[in-house]
Amino acid sequence: MKKALYVSLAALTLLGSAVGCIGKNHPFALFTGLHSWNKRASDNEWVNEVLFLALNIIPVYGLFLFADVLVFNSIDFWTGDNPVKGAFAAAEGTDGQGNAYAIVPNADGTATLSYRDQVCTLSRQGEDVVISQNGVTLGTVSRQGSLLTLTTPDGATRSVLR
Numbered sequence: 001m002k003k004a005l006y007v008s009l010a011a012l013t014l015l016g017s018a019v020g021c022i023g024k025n026h027p028f029a030l031f032t033g034l035h036s037w038n039k040r041a042s043d044n045e046w047v048n049e050v051l052f053l054a055l056n057i058i059p060v061y062g063l064f065l066f067a068d069v070l071v072f073n074s075i076d077f078w079t080g081d082n083p084v085k086g087a088f089a090a091a092e093g094t095d096g097q098g099n100a101y102a103i104v105p106n107a108d109g110t111a112t113l114s115y116r117d118q119v120c121t122l123s124r125q126g127e128d129v130v131i132s133q134n135g136v137t138l139g140t141v142s143r144q145g146s147l148l149t150l151t152t153p154d155g156a157t158r159s160v161l162r
Contacts, residue, residue, distance in 0.1 A: 027068075027073055027076065027082075028068045029068070029072060029076075029082045029084050030067055030068045030084045031061070031068045033084070034055070034060065035061075037104075038051055038052050038055065040102065040104075072084050100115075101113070101114060101116075102114045102115075103122065109123070109124070110122060110123040113131070118133070119133070120132065120133045120138065121133070125140065127142065128140050128141060137153055138153075139151060139152045139153070146161055147159055147160075147161055148160050148161075
């Protein structure tokens, strides 16, 4: 009986040392990704709050946190790479004039760009990125080293060093 108890305690100790680690590069990526998505799910803060409460009651937030603590943070801690780092990843910030932007990945491999009350779709075409709005191509961005070039449908180009 004592031997079974010691083996169980040893197994739990080993299991405890392998899980629940805070990831090195993308800690709590699933949970924070859900929260970031929730904050921008709607332009109306009341809708976002109701959605937040619903996701806590269901309990999506709890399940995501549980999965992060037990699985994904441990993988990130031991391998240095979190498998869900890009699941909800979005680039957000402001440009030099204080205009807010957000780039949110979509499930189909495209991304949605929101900038100055405009919404565009970004999609890959080989090594280039095609920018379109309502199905109309606005331009194609190509990169050669640190040089980015935007080519519009009429052939005009603009380049910038990054």
